[in-house]
Amino acid sequence: MKSAVIVFPGSNCDRDLAVAFEQITGTAPAMVWHGDSALPEGIDLIGVPGGFSYGDYLRSGAMAARSPVMQAVAQAAARGTFVFGVCNGFQVLTETGLLPGALMRNAGIHFVCRDVKLTVDNTQSAFTAKYEAGETITIPVAHHDGNYFADDATLDRLEGEGRVAFRYAENVNGSARNIAGILNDAGNVLGMMPHPERMIEPAHGGTDGRRLFEGLVEGLLTRA
Amino acid sequence: MKARIFVTLKGGVLDPQGKAIHHALSGLGFEGVNDVRAGKLLELDLADGTSDADIDAMCQKLLANTVIENYRIEKVA
Numbered sequence: 001m002k003s004a005v006i007v008f009p010g011s012n013c014d015r016d017l018a019v020a021f022e023q024i025t026g027t028a029p030a031m032v033w034h035g036d037s038a039l040p041e042g043i044d045l046i047g048v049p050g051g052f053s054y055g056d057y058l059r060s061g062a063m064a065a066r067s068p069v070m071q072a073v074a075q076a077a078a079r080g081t082f083v084f085g086v087c088n089g090f091q092v093l094t095e096t097g098l099l100p101g102a103l104m105r106n107a108g109i110h111f112v113c114r115d116v117k118l119t120v121d122n123t124q125s126a127f128t129a130k131y132e133a134g135e136t137i138t139i140p141v142a143h144h145d146g147n148y149f150a151d152d153a154t155l156d157r158l159e160g161e162g163r164v165a166f167r168y169a170e171n172v173n174g175s176a177r178n179i180a181g182i183l184n185d186a187g188n189v190l191g192m193m194p195h196p197e198r199m200i201e202p203a204h205g206g207t208d209g210r211r212l213f214e215g216l217v218e219g220l221l222t223r224a
Numbered sequence: 225m226k227a228r229i230f231v232t233l234k235g236g237v238l239d240p241q242g243k244a245i246h247h248a249l250s251g252l253g254f255e256g257v258n259d260v261r262a263g264k265l266l267e268l269d270l271a272d273g274t275s276d277a278d279i280d281a282m283c284q285k286l287l288a289n290t291v292i293e294n295y296r297i298e299k300v301a
Contacts, residue, residue, distance in 0.1 A: 058286070058287070059289055062286065062289065066285075066286060094291075095289065100291075101291060102289055102291040102292045104237070104238070104292060105240050105241060106240065107238060107240055108240070109240045109241070109243075109244055147238070147240075149237065149238075149291070149292055150291070174238065174240075
């Protein structure tokens with residue numbers, strides 16, 4: 001399988017995500033610069049990494065969402081390519097319109113950087129298929145703008161369609177309905193604030209993030 | 225030609241920054257501040273004849289996130 005990690009000026013988790021992709025898929029991803037207007041041929045999985053793209057100018061993810069490469073990412077997502085946005089990547093995906101809602105300043109104002117407990121809500125997507133429904137997992141967060149907001153109708157729709165992938169088991173940042181990660185309607189785009197790529201080997205203090213990537217590999221094999 | 229774009233959070237959207245500013249004002253002893261909402265002011269220097277529709281499109285496409293924000297355009301002569 002072929003994967004790519006998008007790199008914006010100010011991304012700082014692109015290499016972490018690349019390591020996770022390489023360890024679990026067996027192949028190093030292509031690192032694609034934000035100014036590129038096309039992705040390499042035949043990409044099955046695109047990672048939009050964490051960090052502070054464009055210094056979080058205007059709004060977190062706002063500038064990155066309008067960069068040339070994100071047009072290509074949106075087209076790939078529409079074709080069914082897996083797109084995985086972590087932290088700033090989640091902010092970029094909402095700003096691009098690939099996922100509904102917005103990520104606002106944490107309700108407690110503080111930057112939150114620690115391990116948190118998440119509940120797995122949906123196990124129907126490739127991203128979450130390797131988890132048990134209702135399972136509690138531990139994944140680190142590190143963000144200032146992780147407070148998920150959407151209007152009530154959107155939240156009801158997300159819940160009704162089973163598109164909430166992960167919820168915080170505690171109130172971490174004021175997110176509506178404790179939402180930590182959501183899927184698009186087709187289930188091939190996931191955005192989440194916590195960092196599963198930082199929890200994939202015992203030296204990280206846990207491996208709860210690993211199954212997300214394993215699920216994607218399996219999802220691609222079944223699809224092929 | 226200049227335009228000022230005021231970007232503000234929609235009513236009902238929590239504004240932790242405004243709350244912190246409010247708290248700081250109270251700490252300084254300013255009484256009677258009921259609420260504070262923080263927003264942004266963007267000043268655009270535009271070519272003469274830039275249409276209102278274009279300015280509006282700039283706000284819609286980039287300057288404001290209409291999921292959470294409202295914007296108001298003020299043209300300055």
